[in-house]
Amino acid sequence: MIDILERRDALTRLRRTLRKWRPRPNTGSLTKDLIFLLIIAFIQITVLPYLFGSLGYLDLITPWLVITFIRQRPLQGTIHVIVAALVLETRLAVPAGLYICAYWILANVIFTVRPALSWRYKTPWLVSYATATLWVMLFELFVINFLQTASLSQPVYIAQQVVRFLVSISFGMYLSREWMTIDAEEPVPQ
Amino acid sequence: MAKSRARVFWRLILVASLLSPFVFFSSTLRPWTTASQFTLVTQEILYPFEYVWDSGSGFVGRVWNHYFALTGVSKENTLLKSDVAVLKTKLLDYEDKLQEITRLRNLLGFTQHFQGAHLVAEVIGARSYPSFKTLRISKGKRDSVKVGMPVVTAEGVVGRVIRTGQKFADVHLLIDANFNLDVLLQRTRVRGVLKGADTHCLLKLNRRAEVRIGDTLITSGIVGGFAKGLQVGKVVRISYESDNISQTITVEPWTDFDRIEEVIVLENHDQELQKIIETAGESWLDKPFDEQKGG
Numbered sequence: 001m002i003d004i005l006e007r008r009d010a011l012t013r014l015r016r017t018l019r020k021w022r023p024r025p026n027t028g029s030l031t032k033d034l035i036f037l038l039i040i041a042f043i044q045i046t047v048l049p050y051l052f053g054s055l056g057y058l059d060l061i062t063p064w065l066v067i068t069f070i071r072q073r074p075l076q077g078t079i080h081v082i083v084a085a086l087v088l089e090t091r092l093a094v095p096a097g098l099y100i101c102a103y104w105i106l107a108n109v110i111f112t113v114r115p116a117l118s119w120r121y122k123t124p125w126l127v128s129y130a131t132a133t134l135w136v137m138l139f140e141l142f143v144i145n146f147l148q149t150a151s152l153s154q155p156v157y158i159a160q161q162v163v164r165f166l167v168s169i170s171f172g173m174y175l176s177r178e179w180m181t182i183d184a185e186e187p188v189p190q
Numbered sequence: 191m192a193k194s195r196a197r198v199f200w201r202l203i204l205v206a207s208l209l210s211p212f213v214f215f216s217s218t219l220r221p222w223t224t225a226s227q228f229t230l231v232t233q234e235i236l237y238p239f240e241y242v243w244d245s246g247s248g249f250v251g252r253v254w255n256h257y258f259a260l261t262g263v264s265k266e267n268t269l270l271k272s273d274v275a276v277l278k279t280k281l282l283d284y285e286d287k288l289q290e291i292t293r294l295r296n297l298l299g300f301t302q303h304f305q306g307a308h309l310v311a312e313v314i315g316a317r318s319y320p321s322f323k324t325l326r327i328s329k330g331k332r333d334s335v336k337v338g339m340p341v342v343t344a345e346g347v348v349g350r351v352i353r354t355g356q357k358f359a360d361v362h363l364l365i366d367a368n369f370n371l372d373v374l375l376q377r378t379r380v381r382g383v384l385k386g387a388d389t390h391c392l393l394k395l396n397r398r399a400e401v402r403i404g405d406t407l408i409t410s411g412i413v414g415g416f417a418k419g420l421q422v423g424k425v426v427r428i429s430y431e432s433d434n435i436s437q438t439i440t441v442e443p444w445t446d447f448d449r450i451e452e453v454i455v456l457e458n459h460d461q462e463l464q465k466i467i468e469t470a471g472e473s474w475l476d477k478p479f480d481e482q483k484g485g
Contacts, residue, residue, distance in 0.1 A: 087232045093322040095219035108207040
């Protein structure tokens with residue numbers, strides 16, 4: 001009966017399809033998740049630096065992955081780690097394995113601690129994003145220092161890192177807003 | 191029982207992941223190369239989108255600049271006309287000099303340092319991360335671009351091809367910290383190895399080597415596939431080390447890496463390197479230096 005009452009005009013169908021394909025982490029389908037991850041990587045690597053110049057080197061992939069690590073099973077999380085790391089590593093001149101290493105550690109730490117936290121509150125999400133972004137930034141920084149690359153004390157470099165840190169946290173908080181209500185379903189797979 | 195097994199498994203995974211940085215830092219710390227073709231799958235998928243984005247944004251920019259942002263064009267036109275008149279006079283002078291140089295070269299039996307084929311490629315996605323510098327160009331394996339080929343512009347050296355896709359190639363830039371280039375000081379012919387350092391390059395020389403601010407550096411042509419005499423950069427700073435043995439020269443590249451639109455890929459790539467790749471396979475590039483020597 002309810003099925004008959006449902007609207008089926010073209011506009012409603014279009015709206016439904018758009019809602020279905022709205023880019024978000026954790027859609028329930030691994031293929032769709034990976035497609036969205038590639039879109040986010042494309043935006044991070046190609047679009048943002050074009051639009052915002054030297055302040056456009058932002059990190060959208062890390063918060064995206066943090067949600068995946070919290071919401072999904074370890075196998076799916078690990079597949080995301082490999083794809084995200086390979087996209088970054090094969091686009092940049094970073095040493096092979098840098099992001100695989102950083103993201104894999106991050107994934108395993110989150111898999112270990114996630115059942116102990118309640119994800120209906122803002123604080124665990126905020127701390128997760130901040131720690132994850134900081135970890136990836138520090139790991140990169142250590143490698144740069146190890147290879148004696150860029151002069152790290154340059155004001156532009158510091159500004160880039162501060163903007164990157166703040167944008168990552170904000171982007172993560174925006175993405176995970178649907179799980180931060182007191183009546184939300186506990187997002188960790190049990 | 192099953193629960194305790196799972197717990198042990200997770201502990202092992204966690205320990206393995208915590209040990210992974212040690213494995214990573216004991217590796218060669220070199221970027222991915224074409225040898226591992228599987229790793230480039232994501233780039234092959236993303237490249238068409240990147241190309242469309244770059245072409246699309248370029249088109250929008252051109253339309254804006256050519257049809258809308260035309261303030262001051264008339265003033266600029268008058269200035270340009272006077273510049274053209276001056277340049278025409280200069281051009282005549284240069285043509286005379288060019289003929290003179292050609293005559294002298296023929297006389298001395300001087301062969302042009304670069305005779306090999308080359309191809310011009312568009313830069314796609316010139317923006318790389320602040321600390322790891324690469325460029326993506328629109329020519330790849332289909333156009334016979336190979337790993338190790340030198341890349342230059344009219345101003346000077348840009349870098350070297352580091353990996354190739356079907357329709358694109360990534361260029362390792364001169365200013366990247368992992369990039370080394372054998373160079374000569376044009377005036378004094380002192381040789382050294384130039385190393386990238388973010389926005390500039392560094393060259394360590396013996397303190398006795400005579401260097402002046404403004405000296406030009408050129409490629410030595412000995413190793414790395416670059417023909418001899420390609421312009422690299424100019425000396426902008428000299429600092430003496432406390433050991434009283436060496437001096438560090440800061441070099442500003444002639445190429446403006448933020449403004450490159452087209453590059454030239456030289457096909458006279460490192461012949462020795464190509465021979466090795468043909469014999470040992472592209473995976474040879476991934477091996478650590480000690481193993482390469484041994485192998």
